[in-house]
Amino acid sequence: MNYYSSYYGLLSFDIDGANNGRAASPSKQESTTWIYADTNADCTITNADGEVLRSEYGISSGDMEILDTKMIVLGEGMPARMAWKVRASESFHFETESDECGFYAEIDEELYAVTGTGISTVDVSKNKINVTGFDINYRVTSTASMEDHHYICYYGNEPESLELSLDGTAPLMITEGNQHAEIVDVRDLSSRQVS
DSSP states (O other): OEEESSGGGGGGGOTTSTTTTSOOOOEEEOOEEEEEEETTSOEEEEETTOOEEEEETTEEEESSOOSEEEEEOOOTTSOOEEEEEEEOOSEEEEEEOSSEEEEEEEETTEEEEEEEEEEEEEEEETTEEEEEEEEEEEEEEEOTTOOTTEEEEEEEEESSEEEEEOSSSOSSOOOSSEEEEEEEETTTOOEEEOO
C-alpha cells in the first residue's frame, strides 16, 4: 500500500489535464511486519502504541489493524499457527492464560520466537526477550545479532522469569533455572552447543 506525502503524487495520473509534465512526489511506504501465535492458546498481543490484537484459538479481534492473515499448518501433533501482517512496532507484549503457547514476532527483520509451557507474558523488543510465568519450560529462538543462515536457541526451565539479551555480547545469562543454548546453521541444521 502506498501513502503519498501530498496530493501532488496523484498529479501523474492526470492523463488529459494540465499536470501531465509534472513529476509525482515520492511516496512513503509504511513499514510492516508479521506476528504469529499458535492457535492452541488464547492470547492478547499489544504493540508499542498500545494497539491490541486478541486471538481466541485463531479468531482475531481488537484495534490493531491487520493488513493480511495466514494460517500455517505445521503437521500432525503440532498446533496450527496464525500469522498477522501488522504495522511495524518497536516492541510487542504477549499475554496468555493457556497452559502451552507459542509467540513469534519480527522486529527490524529479525525473528524472535518463544514457545513452551507455564508462560504468562512475553515482551519482545530489539535484541531483548523477557518471559514471566510459573514453572516455565521454554524454548527461545532468534536470528538477532547472528550471522546469515544462523539462529540461536535457548531452552530450559525457570521458576518465574527469564530475561535474555540478544545483542551478541553475552550468549548466555546466569539464571536460577536450568538453561542451555546452541547456535544452529539453517543450511544443514548442524548445531554448536554454547553451554
